[in-house]
Amino acid sequence: MRVRPWTPKSTAPRPVLPHDRSTPVPSSGDALERSAELIHRYLPDVRRIGGRGQVTFTINQIASDVFRITTQAARSKVQKWEQTGLIAQIGALPNPGSRPMYLYGAVDPRLAIAMLRTASPEEVVGNFVLFCPQCEQLVISDRRSISCRHCSHEFDLSGAESLLEACSVRSAS
Numbered sequence: 001m002r003v004r005p006w007t008p009k010s011t012a013p014r015p016v017l018p019h020d021r022s023t024p025v026p027s028s029g030d031a032l033e034r035s036a037e038l039i040h041r042y043l044p045d046v047r048r049i050g051g052r053g054q055v056t057f058t059i060n061q062i063a064s065d066v067f068r069i070t071t072q073a074a075r076s077k078v079q080k081w082e083q084t085g086l087i088a089q090i091g092a093l094p095n096p097g098s099r100p101m102y103l104y105g106a107v108d109p110r111l112a113i114a115m116l117r118t119a120s121p122e123e124v125v126g127n128f129v130l131f132c133p134q135c136e137q138l139v140i141s142d143r144r145s146i147s148c149r150h151c152s153h154e155f156d157l158s159g160a161e162s163l164l165e166a167c168s169v170r171s172a173s
């Protein structure tokens with residue numbers, strides 16, 4: 001199979017509002033309301049993770065550092081959060097000698113803002129809500145090295161445009 005070399009897209013003119021249709025929110029108002037209702041129930045727990053300045057986490061980490069519960073109990077919490085559609089498995093961390101550890105995180109900017117209580121909404125969308133340089137979908141991460149959950153492209157935090165930057169460019173033009 002021929003693999004096309006990846007070329008940076010920065011030389012091409014940016015289309016106007018290219019991301020509007022790709023924002024990962026449920027398409028129907030009903031689904032959105034249901035997500036909001038569900039996540040409301042879990043928000044106190046999820047905000048305990050955000051209180052540590054994080055929007056991504058592993059099951060082991062929240063079991064031992066955040067909730068001090070068994071990994072099985074933590075896994076069951078995460079499964080409930082995933083049902084809201086606002087938290088998902090977003091990647092895996094290398095775990096030498098063992099199975100990779102799955103990384104979970106907020107996949108909706110509104111949840112990221114709700115989680116990170118000590119940061120302003122502007123700080124959250126300026127630092128944690130990024131566009132994948134390859135597929136231009138929204139990726140939410142607090143990691144330096146990021147793997148896009150949509151296209152698996154790996155990129156460094158510093159090489160990605162934030163939602164805040166994208167909005168500023170548009171409002172200035």
Ligand SMILES: [Zn+2]
Nearest residue numbers: 132135148151
């Ligand atoms: Zn991508």
